[in-house]
Amino acid sequence: MGNNKEIVCFCQDVTKEDLIRSIDEGYDNIETLKRYTGVFMGPCQGKTCGMNVLKIFSEKSGQPFEELKVPSIRPPVVPIPLGAIANSNNGKDDE
């Protein structure tokens, strides 16, 4: 991280400068930018940072904001504990 501490992604501490530098390094697709920096990949899964990341990406890449695609949305919508889904009989069958 450089001197610019404008944090965009609060889960992974990714700054605006990190995003801009990563795009310059060639991670200039929203899916590769996600995987390179970790934005959209923390506990909030992009719910906190998403719009700001897209805005910075749009400004830097020159692609209109309206035309940007968000990275694939993965389930679950809200994090749920493993124990709430696990079978009580330890997954041996679905009965």
Place this chain on the structure above:
Amino acid sequence: MNNKYDVVIIGGGGHGLSLAYNLSKISNLKIAVIEKNYLGSGASGRNGESIRSAFGHDAWIRFHEEAVNLWETISAELKFNVMFTQCGYLVLATSPKKMDVMLNTVKRQQELGVKCHVVNKAEIKKIVPNLTTNIEGGVLQTSGGYARHDAVVWAYAKAAKALGVEIFPFTEVKSIDVKNGKITGIITDKGDIETPIVVNSAGGHCAQIAAMAGIEIPTQTYRLEMIATEPLKPFLKQYVSALDQIGYMHQTARGEFIGGTEPPNFLPSMDLKCTMYNLKDMASKFVELFPCLSGVKIMRQWTGLMPIAPDASPILGPVYDVEGFIMDCGWTYGFMATPASGKYLAQLIKTGNMPSIIQPFSFERFKTRNFIIDPTLVVEAAITE
């Protein structure tokens, strides 16, 4: 894009890019890599990241032991940190039947140079304290571990580009031209390319690409699902795979617990949608193996595609009906093989001779019926001995 290359590789995942890099390193061939989506968008960015060589068939052990050796120096060679973590790889049995499989294979693994040994229940309790005590034992390969899969794709792409390889993401192959039994070129949505050699590194789509050249390959593509949890304090150092649960798991440097399992009634499909059926299987088995995960939240679930040959081993090298068509397909443990498959297929393309280490995986085994069946895989082969 030029209209003429010496070699065109279809598939911009780890395998295609590793081959491009390795071939460029040992030859002056003009190489293009064609990828339908972004680089690493297929199984290269969706797999479980595991690395081991403690398998149950000589051909698997020899090839993957070579891969493990290459992993040890790959970050330095490519000048890109792929975060290879040699934390140890523990294969686990919860049934006496699977424990026997391991006891029967470990001696041969050691003879072939794999740094591994049997660990009993008490030893496992010591090295993986959070694991269930309901286990028979396992085999620990101290030289195994994992690496960051996305970084592997980027590292090979960057190193290949520096050597002059041309990479075309977001470019779709529409058809492959074959004249008089020889490859002559490909047609893409961005233009036509003349080439005498086409490599099929298309992962889950390998059968469709082979069909474009008129070749039928006996793979079927299955879908596997994985989950990542919220980040946790480090609690699991080793990579773990569980034979009875058909599961594989590790904790990343960020602290997420990541893993996948194969549920019963595993059927071919290319659908990337996630299912509750798989989620329930994963949650149940992971809580069974690590009771401490019960209250831990799942952040994300995703799906990847895996092509499986009838014997669940990869298919490498030439096909005999179409000259210039090279297979790099049918990978069920493809991630860990990435450095080695690229190295040896590059040798094959340069010299025209199949290197002995990959010879057992050639396409002709389906004619000669010399199937390669490894009993230690956490995928089920359709053919059994």
